[in-house]
Amino acid sequence: MTDTKRLWTLLDTFDLTGYTDRAHREGRDALRGDGALVDQIRTLAQATAAVRKDPARLGRGARRSVETAGLFLDAQDYLLTHDKPRYEPYASVGLLRHLLRVDGNTASRAECAHIWLVFRRILEAQLEFELAALAGITDLGKRDFSPEVARNRYLLMAKMRDLIPGRPGSRVVGSRWLTMPAGDRTLSQVAWDRSGTAAVERLLLFPQTACHDEVAFLSQIQLGECLFWGALLCVRQALTAVAAGDLATATAHVQAAAQFADPLIKIFHSVRAMPPEHFLNFREETGNASAVQCASWQMLDAHLYGVLPEKVAALHNTPEVRHVLSLDRPDFVPLVPLVAELGETPEERVLRDEIVTLDQRVRAWRAFHTRQLAGRRNPGYIPENANGSGGTAGFPYLASHRPPRASALVKGSVKDSDHWPTSGNTRTGSR
Numbered sequence: 001m002t003d004t005k006r007l008w009t010l011l012d013t014f015d016l017t018g019y020t021d022r023a024h025r026e027g028r029d030a031l032r033g034d035g036a037l038v039d040q041i042r043t044l045a046q047a048t049a050a051v052r053k054d055p056a057r058l059g060r061g062a063r064r065s066v067e068t069a070g071l072f073l074d075a076q077d078y079l080l081t082h083d084k085p086r087y088e089p090y091a092s093v094g095l096l097r098h099l100l101r102v103d104g105n106t107a108s109r110a111e112c113a114h115i116w117l118v119f120r121r122i123l124e125a126q127l128e129f130e131l132a133a134l135a136g137i138t139d140l141g142k143r144d145f146s147p148e149v150a151r152n153r154y155l156l157m158a159k160m161r162d163l164i165p166g167r168p169g170s171r172v173v174g175s176r177w178l179t180m181p182a183g184d185r186t187l188s189q190v191a192w193d194r195s196g197t198a199a200v201e202r203l204l205l206f207p208q209t210a211c212h213d214e215v216a217f218l219s220q221i222q223l224g225e226c227l228f229w230g231a232l233l234c235v236r237q238a239l240t241a242v243a244a245g246d247l248a249t250a251t252a253h254v255q256a257a258a259q260f261a262d263p264l265i266k267i268f269h270s271v272r273a274m275p276p277e278h279f280l281n282f283r284e285e286t287g288n289a290s291a292v293q294c295a296s297w298q299m300l301d302a303h304l305y306g307v308l309p310e311k312v313a314a315l316h317n318t319p320e321v322r323h324v325l326s327l328d329r330p331d332f333v334p335l336v337p338l339v340a341e342l343g344e345t346p347e348e349r350v351l352r353d354e355i356v357t358l359d360q361r362v363r364a365w366r367a368f369h370t371r372q373l374a375g376r377r378n379p380g381y382i383p384e385n386a387n388g389s390g391g392t393a394g395f396p397y398l399a400s401h402r403p404p405r406a407s408a409l410v411k412g413s414v415k416d417s418d419h420w421p422t423s424g425n426t427r428t429g430s431r
């Protein structure tokens with residue numbers, strides 16, 4: 001038997017359905033005391049790592065499948081063996097990134113459509129989870145379930161469907177919530193599904209507690225990740241097109257980025273449906289997980305506005321995003337400041353308008369997050385005297401961010417030079 005075949009046989013000894021069920025009923029935090037489970041996951045993670053080490057021996061499909069299984073196991077291994085979760089393993093961000101297929105750093109139509117597909121699957125699964133709970137047809141023994149909260153959140157999240165480009169009214173069929181209890185597929189079958197659908201449905205969401213609202217919280221984070229990645233890839237492509245003097249292509253990419261930025265605020269509207277006491281019942285178990293460690297957002301922010309001086313210390317102190325500081329250099333020209341250099345030709349105008357729209361959407365998201373989620377009061381998700389879980393001062397850190405406003409940079413605008421020094425060239429250092 002080849003190493004790979006042996007690996008698939010070994011992976012099938014893992015009871016994926018049982019693990020998922022326990023993570024939901026008991027919370028993954030409680031599973032840390034189960035030595036046999038922890039040992040099994042460690043053994044499987046190590047066996048998968050050994051095969052991943054030599055990817056050249058694998059065909060393309062097998063490589064992707066082994067990677068899928070490995071990223072899933074690594075995150076579980078980390079969470080079950082560390083006291084304090086961090087953002088990426090907590091929200092399965094490594095695996096999500098792999099399933100989004102964003103490593104190529106390009107943003108073709110097909111690649112954007114794939115990101116939207118994953119977004120839609122996560123959204124539909126969350127909506128079905130709420131519906132099943134509201135209908136009383138799940139048996140997961142969730143804590144802190146409030147029908148009113150679930151209903152409000154359902155209505156707010158459902159609004160995001162309208163913002164997904166593509167066929168109107170098309171719906172993704174099948175979801176982890178309807179299939180989870182039956183859960184007949186094994187880990188290797190899930191990993192082998194080439195489309196990645198099974199992995200999106202079965203390998204992404206493992207809450208730390210049995211709190212109902214934590215499931216929504218994880219989905220909301222993953223939805224945000226999809227949008228940050230989509231927007232980032234499009235912005236990078238736009239910068240490359242600007243550098244090549246191709247403003248029409250740049251405009252198309254900025255438009256696509258603005259589409260990804262559109263549902264961001266709606267995610268936060270739906271987060272705010274959760275009462276602070278529900279959040280506080282699972283906040284502790286999320287440990288040091290904080291989206292300040294979110295590489296896709298930090299890269300997007302830097303590609304839009306440059307590295308904000310107010311963020312340098314936080315980026316430096318956060319290993320997952322320290323690499324973003326490499327963009328803090330004079331020859332890297334981010335997107336929003338380019339507005340100041342655009343003239344009045346029709347092509348320049350339309351590009352400028354699209355950048356302003358993109359900036360407005362991201363600003364609205366940022367302002368809502370700072371004021372309505374991270375503030376000490378109203379509604380008060382962060383306990384008195386607590387810092388952010390990512391080690392920043394929390395609200396004061398977020399409130400200190402002063403990205404340049406695109407509309408204020410438009411030539412002839414009164415506030416033109418108040419906001420941002422422009423570089424005077426349109427070359428970009430986009431990576």
Ligand code: HEM
Pocket residue numbers: 217220221222223224225267271279290291292293294297301311314369373374381382387388389390391392393394395397398
């Ligand atoms: C009750 C809900 C939430 C609260 C109270 C909250 C609070 C905070 C706080 C205090 C920070 C500062 C960093 C730190 O942890 O030290 C932060 C950062 C961040 N949060 Fe949230 N957050 C919430 C939900 C979310 C969700 C659902 C997302 C994603 C969809 C998100 C995305 C971010 C991002 C991207 C950052 C980094 C900001 C930056 O460094 O520019 N947050 N959050």
